[in-house]
Amino acid sequence: MDFQLKTLSLAQAATEKADALIVLSASSDDGATSPIATLLAQARETDDLPAKAGKLLQLYRPAGVAASRVVLVSVGDGSPASVRTAVSAGVQAVKPGNPKRVVIVFAQSVDASALRQAMFAAADATYVYTTTKPKAEARTVRQLVLGVPEAATLDAAFRESSATVAGIEFAKEWGNRPANHCTPTLLAEAANALTELPRIRCEVLGPKEVAKLGMDSFAAVAQGSAEPLRFIVLRYQGAGKDDAPVVLVGKGITFDTGGVSLKPAAEMDEMKFDMCGAASVLGVFRALAECKPAINVVGLIPSCENMNDGAALKPGDVVTSMSGQTIEVLNTDAEGRLILCDALSYAKRFEPAVVIDIATLTGACVVALGGVRSGLFSTDDTLAAALETAGEQSQDRCWRLPLDEDYAEGLKSNFADVANIAGRAGGAITAAKFLQRFAGDFPWAHLDIAGTAWKSGAAKGSTGRPVGLLMAYLMNRAAPAGVAPAAPAAPRKRKVR
Template structure:
């Protein structure tokens, strides 16, 4: 979508040319004079516009307003969460008319957090997947003008939010692709395409490279598939070379049958989403390319399929990881941790400031937290607090779970240094305890996104999470010297390139 940021009052918005006009009004309101202010006052007086966020009133060709369709939407108390609800409702209301240009004006001042949520909600409401559905209706809203009291003061927030939306949509598109259109090789090509942007470099390693590195655990998962594995290494250089990078590690299982420990047939199609951790890393790099924060970031994506053939990994097999630790594979459906552990060992070479792995790792995390919050585990309180704060800021929330050593008892093995699963109890935690063994040399956090990476049912599809959380974390961490866009006159539109 083509977003524009423009200084607009309610009075000015009434004369804006658009197919539809959405007015976001927090309560209580102190609107100025003019046709839109009068409409808001009348609607409230008649109780036709309740104060609850998302409640709306649709009007057609009201007097004094240029746009033929006007939607008055309550933004509740004006908090970012309320703004997000309001924008989602407003955009859904105008979509049926297939508007090409929509103006959305804030009746009250809006801060950076509110603008960010408005843009992300609008993008979510208008996103259409088309990669393997070419006849699907394209996104109808081509241009969204965000009218705010002072555009100049929100320039940086607009730039960063535009970038984040681009990253979320990039992650969604790859997350939604079926497995035959998203093989490890194709994922590698997607990463290489990102290297066309300034400041980004990419290297894609194949089976021979992975064997040479000693990544026996990763290679073992891939051996049951005809699709060759790929180990993707991305670099974003936004700060001095001497600045230690943040390393993001994304689980890239492009399809997960469970291997010999076969999954039930029902909903197995959704195992194409098992690479959403990898998709989120790609999405972050797409966003970094656009907002250019002053920070160094490395992305690591171990990618393969977990399939069955005569060479497939078997329960009871013992594999040797890159770290030298041996692993008894008691369940081949606990394969994500087997590929991540080698990537975590590889991360050490960058002498990182922090390492964050992102993975659709356990059904146990879905049971614990549902689809609302991602599970957070960390050995570093400062890193955990920063990720929690970023989650709250972005409304892409997480919840920290424990890493007590007692949880590792079930991972003991008579035949290897560690088993790849423990019992059913505390499954999300024992999975994190397994990964912790390979991340002892740096500040580390693990995000289990099994419940938040995609939705099932009628709304089936990738959510693009946790790109929003990660981008907020990286932007917060970046030095103040982040590249800023050139200044422009407040009344002039601020554009981002159409997608």
């Protein structure tokens, strides 16, 4: 799908040739005279277009409008969240007609935040997974034009949003792949393919290199699978060599049976999504290569399967982490923290400015926050506040949970330095407390995305979260204080693959 940004008034939008025209209207429009403005005024007067965000009125070949189908959609108060709701509703309304060129025009002024959400919503509504489906079912919308009162003022936001959409869709595509199409080896190949893009390097370590590093905790999780583990190291160089990088660590369990602590059969297929933390890191690097911000970023992805055979890790086994700390494995289904702890220890060698790990870590976080917000834990208030701000900016929200030392009591072990689980109470917090033991040398944050990384039911599929949050955080960090991130040199028209 091509995104295009264009200066369009309502009068100009009426002459745009398109399969569908979506008009985003606030409850108080500017009163301009044009066929579309007249339609809006009449719809408001007759209460056919309520002011609530997402309410809409569909029209077929209205007089004076070139587009065959027109959808008038309310954006309520015009907030970014309301714009996202409105665009999603509008695009869903026109999708049954299989439009190839869709124009979305704002009937009032629009800021960068609203434009960003319009693009995210349109991309999300038109995304179609294709890797293992017939090509005939690919997305039908080929070009999406965003009409705004003055395109030049929103050019930088448009470019950044286009890149972020590309990253989100990359993360979605890999998150949605079934486990036999997304092994650790294939995930490593996907990471390595990103080196064809600007400023990205990749190194892939296998079982021998991981053993040599002393990552016995990571290796122990992989030992029950026929698929060899991979430790992926991505680097994006956008700033000087001496600038400390932001390190992103993504959990890459490409399938999780639970190991000997076997999961129930129902919905076990969704455990292919247990690598969505890794997918989000890949998505960020896909976006960084397009945005080219002045920042250094390292991505670390420990990837393996959690399977059963005669060599599989057993409850009660004690393993030694890269840090030298021993871990009593009381539950083999708490494997994510066992691979992340070694990746966090590895992160220290980069002398990072901050480290953020992203993981589908605990069902307890789903119970606590549902699918609305990701769980946020951090040892650094400044980092936590920056991530919360980025979450609000991107509408990819998170919620900070505590790290009181009292929560670590349940992780005590008679046979090792630490156990890998505590009791049921506060499970998301005790998991974070486990990881905190391996992140004492740098500012650290943990994002538990177990509730937000994918949807179940009829809408089953990866969400691409938290690529939006992470990109907003990185772009904010790359920009000088008080200055918006600079736009990279590139044509305004962007293609999202």
